Amino acid sequence: MSGHSQYTPKSGFAKWLERRLPIISFVYDSFVAYPTPKNLNYMWTFGAILSFMLVAQIITGIVLAMHYTPETTLAFDSVEKIMRDVNWGWALRYAHANGASMFFLAVYIHIARGLYYGSYKEPREVLWILGVVIFMVMMATGFLGYVLPWGQMSFWAATVITNLFSALPVVGPSITTWLLGDYAVGNATLNRFFALHYLLPFIIVAIVALHVWALHVTGQGNPDGVEVKDVKKETVPFTPYATLKDGYAIGAFLVLYAWMTFFVPNYLGHPDNYIEANPLVTPPHIVPEWYFLPFYAILRAIPSKLIGVIALFLSILILAALPWLDTSKVKSGSYRPQFRKAYWAFIATCVGLGYLGSQPAEGAFLWIARILTFYYFFHFVCILPWLSRHEKTEPVPESIEAAVNGRGVSHA
Amino acid sequence: MAAGCPMLDLRPGKEQTPMKASFRLMTLAVAALAMVAVTTPAARAGASHEEEKPERHEWSFAGVFGRFDKGQLRRGFKVYKEVCSTCHSIKMLAFRNLGQPGGPELSEKEVADLAASYKVKDGPNDTGEYFERTARPSDRFPPPFANEQAARAAMSGAYPPDMSVLVKARGYHRGFPGFLFDGLPGFSYQEHGADYIVSLLKGYKDAPEDFKVPDGQYYNVYMIGRRIGMPPPLSDGAVTYDDGAPQTVDQYAKDVTAFMAWVAEPSLVSRKKIGLGVISFLIVFAGLLYFTKRKIWSNVAH
Ligand code: HEM
Numbered sequence: 015m016s017g018h019s020q021y022t023p024k025s026g027f028a029k030w031l032e033r034r035l036p037i038i039s040f041v042y043d044s045f046v047a048y049p050t051p052k053n054l055n056y057m058w059t060f061g062a063i064l065s066f067m068l069v070a071q072i073i074t075g076i077v078l079a080m081h082y083t084p085e086t087t088l089a090f091d092s093v094e095k096i097m098r099d100v101n102w103g104w105a106l107r108y109a110h111a112n113g114a115s116m117f118f119l120a121v122y123i124h125i126a127r128g129l130y131y132g133s134y135k136e137p138r139e140v141l142w143i144l145g146v147v148i149f150m151v152m153m154a155t156g157f158l159g160y161v162l163p164w165g166q167m168s169f170w171a172a173t174v175i176t177n178l179f180s181a182l183p184v185v186g187p188s189i190t191t192w193l194l195g196d197y198a199v200g201n202a203t204l205n206r207f208f209a210l211h212y213l214l215p216f217i218i219v220a221i222v223a224l225h226v227w228a229l230h231v232t233g234q235g236n237p238d239g240v241e242v243k244d245v246k247k248e249t250v251p252f253t254p255y256a257t258l259k260d261g262y263a264i265g266a267f268l269v270l271y272a273w274m275t276f277f278v279p280n281y282l283g284h285p286d287n288y289i290e291a292n293p294l295v296t297p298p299h300i301v302p303e304w305y306f307l308p309f310y311a312i313l314r315a316i317p318s319k320l321i322g323v324i325a326l327f328l329s330i331l332i333l334a335a336l337p338w339l340d341t342s343k344v345k346s347g348s349y350r351p352q353f354r355k356a357y358w359a360f361i362a363t364c365v366g367l368g369y370l371g372s373q374p375a376e377g378a379f380l381w382i383a384r385i386l387t388f389y390y391f392f393h394f395v396c397i398l399p400w401l402s403r404h405e406k407t408e409p410v411p412e413s414i415e416a417a418v419n420g421r422g423v424s425h426a
Numbered sequence: 427m428a429a430g431c432p433m434l435d436l437r438p439g440k441e442q443t444p445m446k447a448s449f450r451l452m453t454l455a456v457a458a459l460a461m462v463a464v465t466t467p468a469a470r471a472g473a474s475h476e477e478e479k480p481e482r483h484e485w486s487f488a489g490v491f492g493r494f495d496k497g498q499l500r501r502g503f504k505v506y507k508e509v510c511s512t513c514h515s516i517k518m519l520a521f522r523n524l525g526q527p528g529g530p531e532l533s534e535k536e537v538a539d540l541a542a543s544y545k546v547k548d549g550p551n552d553t554g555e556y557f558e559r560t561a562r563p564s565d566r567f568p569p570p571f572a573n574e575q576a577a578r579a580a581m582s583g584a585y586p587p588d589m590s591v592l593v594k595a596r597g598y599h600r601g602f603p604g605f606l607f608d609g610l611p612g613f614s615y616q617e618h619g620a621d622y623i624v625s626l627l628k629g630y631k632d633a634p635e636d637f638k639v640p641d642g643q644y645y646n647v648y649m650i651g652r653r654i655g656m657p658p659p660l661s662d663g664a665v666t667y668d669d670g671a672p673q674t675v676d677q678y679a680k681d682v683t684a685f686m687a688w689v690a691e692p693s694l695v696s697r698k699k700i701g702l703g704v705i706s707f708l709i710v711f712a713g714l715l716y717f718t719k720r721k722i723w724s725n726v727a728h
Binding site: 053278 | 597609690702726
């Protein structure tokens with residue numbers, strides 16, 4: 015995308031098109047000739063896996079939408095009809111429901127990769143922030159989708175989450191009513207949630223395009239955290255090198271995805287969502303999908319509803335501030351011994367919060383959730399800035415070439 | 427994070443930094459969390475009004491090669507039809523489904539005869555009247571009550587839930603760390619709902635003296651709060667089996683639950699069969715990609 019194209023049109027038609035819309039050279043430069051650092055590890059395949067999952071969700075989703083009915087008295091049965099009477103309907107529905115989980119699994123690994131290798135640092139701040147925006151729109155999409163099958167958890171999750179907005183002073187209740195289209199979750203809500211659930215994935219596609227654009231301007235980072243100096247020596251062309259590595263990674267990821275879809279399709283779901291929504295019966299424990307649990311734990315850890323909601327949003331938004339919180343010149347965690355410990359402590363905190371989000375917010379659970387919530391923010395606002403100033407980092411290799419040579423040849 | 431990790435080093439005299447202090451706080455929190463996670467299920471089970479954990483049973487449809495047992499589905503259907511159907515609807519089941527491959531596989535004639543023994547509501551006809559007619563194989567099972575209110579009125583306020591997806595709508599908490607294994611190949615356990623329902627059907631006991639069971643309710647150790655509005659539906663010998671299977675509550679409970687599991691997911695067997703094919707293909711496919719990738723990268727140090 016930057017500099018001159020590597021592509022020379024050969025056929026007459028390609029030459030004709032090139033002068034009018036240089037789309038072939040665009041694709042060629044982005045996915046064939048595009049130089050990728052040769053020291054990337056498998057953590058760098060999750061971008062491709064995510065792109066695959068986005069397409070998979072859109073395709074299964076569009077076909078589901080052809081059979082689904084967004085009306086409160088029909089929605090639950092229409093999903094069961096998909097499972098029973100639509101050809102391959104059960105496969106589509108399980109693939110879409112588990113696809114959402116696999117999508118989030120991949121995005122969490124992708125983000126964790128960025129946190130470890132300092133992918134958010136100069137010059138990739140905009141790339142990183144676009145990623146945080148994608149993550150937020152994904153969360154909205156996942157939440158809206160979970161409401162559609164109109165089971166008990168669908169209904170009560172929608173009630174709990176939209177209720178959060180009513181914590182805002184003065185305007186809160188009107189905002190909630192405006193979001194719901196009614197005074198309570200009902201048919202108007204289901205209709206608009208379906209419309210938005212159909213819309214948002216395409217907005218994600220657009221932001222992904224910007225994300226990839228930004229990526230192709232700055233180039234990929236790499237596990238050693240030193241920028242490419244010699245494109246000839248230190249990079250390989252995207253095709254065939256990255257294409258095949260990504261292809262293999264997608265294949266391996268698909269094995270897991272297929273296992274979930276075909277053998278344990280309800281493992282990540284909640285039995286209550288096979289009970290049709292009933293506004294008069296509140297389930298004993300309302301729990302969101304697993305991928306929201308850490309954030310749900312943060313929300314409930316704080317006694318004031320308003321501050322809880324603010325903490326919930328901040329816990330995601332704070333990611334966008336990372337480039338200015340962690341200012342260490344050394345990018346990669348591989349050369350930052352103390353950062354590495356802080357990193358794993360942070361990951362453990364997130365997993366711990368996830369577990370707590372699935373448990374009742376009471377007694378010891380609540381207190382541990384409070385400590386971990388505190389630590390979650392402490393990591394960002396104290397530990398990272400402190401480390402940036404005081405950490406004794408290890409010597410960083412001079413170049414990618416030096417890093418690779420220092421490691422000896424590997425063929426993994 | 428294991429032993430030897432400096433984060434856990436609480437020896438005095440070590441350099442103190444705010445970072446270390448906060449690590450320690452976090453470590454303590456994680457350790458406490460692990461303790462709470464491991465000990466609470468045990469502590470809870472001790473409470474007397476808390477329901478018991480269902481027993482695990484062998485199911486022919488469990489596991490990677492799981493298949494429904496046709497004989498069992500037929501017996502289970504008989505139990506449903508003769509006992510449960512007086513109270514529970516099963517609105518997503520059509521008569522014709524009973525003849526489909528992978529299910530009880532009744533013959534075409536059996537399905538037609540069965541349908542003919544039911545009446546369903548239809549209409550309006552040309553004169554605008556609603557009328558009753560003999561059911562056809564394409565009709566769904568008519569419900570025992572006209573609506574929820576009618577059912578509640580007849581059942582002292584309790585509502586017998588529809589059975590179409592009931593097996594998937596029930597489960598129980600396995601606790602930590604059991605739930606982690608339930609999703610793994612080789613350990614996978616997805617029959618929580620079926621195990622709960624069999625246990626429930628066999629779970630009627632005499633209430634302890636200090637436990638008050640309100641009128642119209644029954645003591646059942648597997649139901650939340652140990653009170654259920656369903657009278658014990660099964661008794662030995664209540665349903666006649668013609669294939670020689672034991673006519674006991676245990677057998678009835680298992681058979682009817684297997685039948686309910688099939689109704690909840692008629693596609694289960696094709697799902698598992700196709701899944702095996704898909705996964706085998708993907709493993710070979712990913713393997714081929716891996717070796718191609720290795721070959722291509724073999725001349726690049728990385
Ligand atoms: C960013 C990608 C997407 C994500 C993360 C996502 C997520 C979800 C989730 C979590 C559910 C609930 C599944 C369940 O428990 O049954 C769902 C349902 C649904 N989604 Fe999506 N979805 C995505 C894209 C789409 C698209 C593009 C469409 C349509 C064009 C779509 C149409 C539907 C429909 C019709 C349902 C209801 C049927 C059902 O519950 O299975 N989705 N989605």
